[in-house]
Structure formats: structure tokens, C-alpha cells
Amino acid sequence: MKVIQEIKALRRELDPFTDREVGLVPTMGYLHRGHMSLVSAAVNENDRSVVSIFVNPTQFAPNEDLDRYPRDMERDCRLLEAAGVDFVFAPDVREIYPSGFATRISQEILGDHLCGRRRPHHFSGVLTVVAKLLGICHPDRVYFGGKDAQQAVMVSRMIRDLNMDVEMRILPIVRDADGLALSSRNQYLNPRERELALALPRALNAAGKRVKAGERDAGALIREIKEGIARVPGVALEYVELVKLDDLQPVSEVDPGNTLVAAAVRVGATRLIDNFIAGE
Numbered sequence: 423m424k425v426i427q428e429i430k431a432l433r434r435e436l437d438p439f440t441d442r443e444v445g446l447v448p449t450m451g452y453l454h455r456g457h458m459s460l461v462s463a464a465v466n467e468n469d470r471s472v473v474s475i476f477v478n479p480t481q482f483a484p485n486e487d488l489d490r491y492p493r494d495m496e497r498d499c500r501l502l503e504a505a506g507v508d509f510v511f512a513p514d515v516r517e518i519y520p521s522g523f524a525t526r527i528s529q530e531i532l533g534d535h536l537c538g539r540r541r542p543h544h545f546s547g548v549l550t551v552v553a554k555l556l557g558i559c560h561p562d563r564v565y566f567g568g569k570d571a572q573q574a575v576m577v578s579r580m581i582r583d584l585n586m587d588v589e590m591r592i593l594p595i596v597r598d599a600d601g602l603a604l605s606s607r608n609q610y611l612n613p614r615e616r617e618l619a620l621a622l623p624r625a626l627n628a629a630g631k632r633v634k635a636g637e638r639d640a641g642a643l644i645r646e647i648k649e650g651i652a653r654v655p656g657v658a659l660e661y662v663e664l665v666k667l668d669d670l671q672p673v674s675e676v677d678p679g680n681t682l683v684a685a686a687v688r689v690g691a692t693r694l695i696d697n698f699i700a701g702e
């Protein structure tokens with residue numbers, strides 16, 4: 423496995439593989455089993471795999487956790503090497519955003535709800551860095567996790583809208599045994615907060631059961647999730663919404679398989695998100 427910091431060097435390494443399939447997994451590092459499920463798929467489904475590790479400053483607002491975002495390059499590289507990854511791309515900020523960098527990708531409508539409403543510049547930062555990574559690596563496949571569902575839908579729309587020649591693979595959420603979705607940010611939680619955080623998957627899970635039992639009314643499901651979270655003091659609901667999977671606009675009725683139920687909470691200073699596709 424080669425760890426590469428420079429765009430030029432990565433391109434040189436990937437050049438001999440233009441007629442082979444390359445898979446790219448974009449990450450911000452501090453890897454867990456959720457990331458590793460994407461990595462295994464990329465290794466298995468392609469001739470060569472690239473994992474990028476880049477804590478992208480343009481997707482963090484000034485009051486967010488950019489400076490304290492967890493990092494452990496050595497451990498990440500050990501995990502990636504053991505998984506059979508070929509290249510780790512770990513550029514520094516100046517390599518990705520040299521002075522004079524002036525372009526940003528914005529997307530209409532899909533960022534209006536869910537996390538987009540609370541983090542107004544976040545997805546433009548995400549789309550811009552993903553577009554750059556695709557332009558740098560020219561992968562055949564790129565891998566994203568369903569945990570960040572709005573991100574996955576918006577990237578997939580960017581790929582379609584801008585005719586980017588890459589197959590998007592979206593893989594299921596990986597959870598801890600008790601149901602909490604794995605996230606690099608879980609490590610901010612102290613043991614008590616970690617326990618409280620279970621309110622989020624539990625409330626979503628209960629709503630998922632209601633859908634399976636035939637509930638179709640979005641308002642009723644939202645009420646149920648709100649109540650489930652309100653029962654746990656110390657967990658503050660930021661939003662819960664039911665949206666159409668393809669344009670992320672609110673719906674009043676569940677369309678099984680096409681409705682995303684997504685929520686964000688704060689537990690202490692930590693913001694956690696989770697979701698499920700109703701009826702799946």
C-alpha cells in the first residue's frame with residue numbers, strides 16, 4: 423500500500439491502470455467498521471482501490487468541530503493495509519485548496535431540508551471536494567455510506583447533472599450491536615452520553631415498525647419519533663423529516679422504498695444523525 427500526499431504523484435501511480443477498474447472511497451479518516459464496509463467493497467469490486475483521508479475544511483462552519491475532529495493516520499493506514507487497499511491519498515489542505523482557489527459547486531433544492539437547512543454551506547463544501555477527488559482519481563466506482571443519506575443523494579445528483587463518468591455505490595449503515603450508527607463523532611460521547619444517544623436509533627426503529635405495520639401518515643410518524651426522543655432528557659432533537667428519496671422534499675405520506683426518514687439530535691455538544699428508508 424502506498425500513502426500519497428500529492429495529486430501529481432497519485433495520478434502517476436494511477437496512470438498505468440487506465441484500462442483497469444479503480445474504486446475510490448472518500449473519507450475524513452478515523453476509520454471504523456462503517457468506513458471499512460465501503461473499503462472492502464472497493465477492494466473486492468475493482469482492480470485497484472484508493473481511499474482518501476482528508477478532513478475537508480470547506481464543509482465545516484466556523485463554529486463546528488474542524489479543529490478537534492478526531493485523527494489517527496497511523497491506525498487508519500494499518501487498517502487499510504490489512505484490508506488490501508492499494509493507495510491512501512492523504513493530501514494537506516493547501517494541496518486541495520491552493521491559494522487562488524475560487525470554485526464551489528452548489529446544488530439547488532436538495533440541500534433545502536434535513537442537515538442542509540442547519541448547515542447552509544456544508545453540502546457545497548462536500549460536493550466541491552468530491553468533484554475534485556473524482557477529477558483527481560478518475561475512479562470507475564465511488565463508494566458512499568447510507569448513514570449520510572442526504573450527502574449520498576446530493577453526490578449522486580451531482581454525478582448525474584454534471585455527466586461525471588463514475589458509478590456511485592451506496593452501502594447500508596453499519597451499526598454497533600446496540601443499534602447506534604457508527605460515526606467518527608461517537609468518540610466525543612462519554613459513557614452516559616453514549617447510552618442516551620441510543621434514543622435516536624430506538625425512536626427511528628419504532629417508527630420503522632409502525633411503517634411496516636401499515637402507518638403511512640408522515641405527521642404521525644414524526645410525532646412518534648419526537649415523543650420517543652423527548653422521553654430521554656439530555657437528547658435534543660434538531661430535526662426529524664420524511665422526504666422523497668430522489669429530491670429530498672418533504673412528503674405527507676410514506677411511499678415505501680422511496681421515503682427517507684432522517685433525524686439529527688444533539689447529545690451534549692455532539693451532533694448525531696441517523697435515518698432509514700421507510701418500508702425497507
Ligand code: AMP
Pocket residue numbers: 448449450451455456457459460565566567568569570593594595596597603604605606
Ligand atoms: P466520513 O469519514 O464521516 O466523511 O465518512 C466517509 C464515508 O463513510 C461516507 O460515505 C459515510 O457515509 C460513510 N460512513 C460513515 N459512517 C458510516 C456507517 N456507520 N455505515 C456506513 N457508512 C458510513
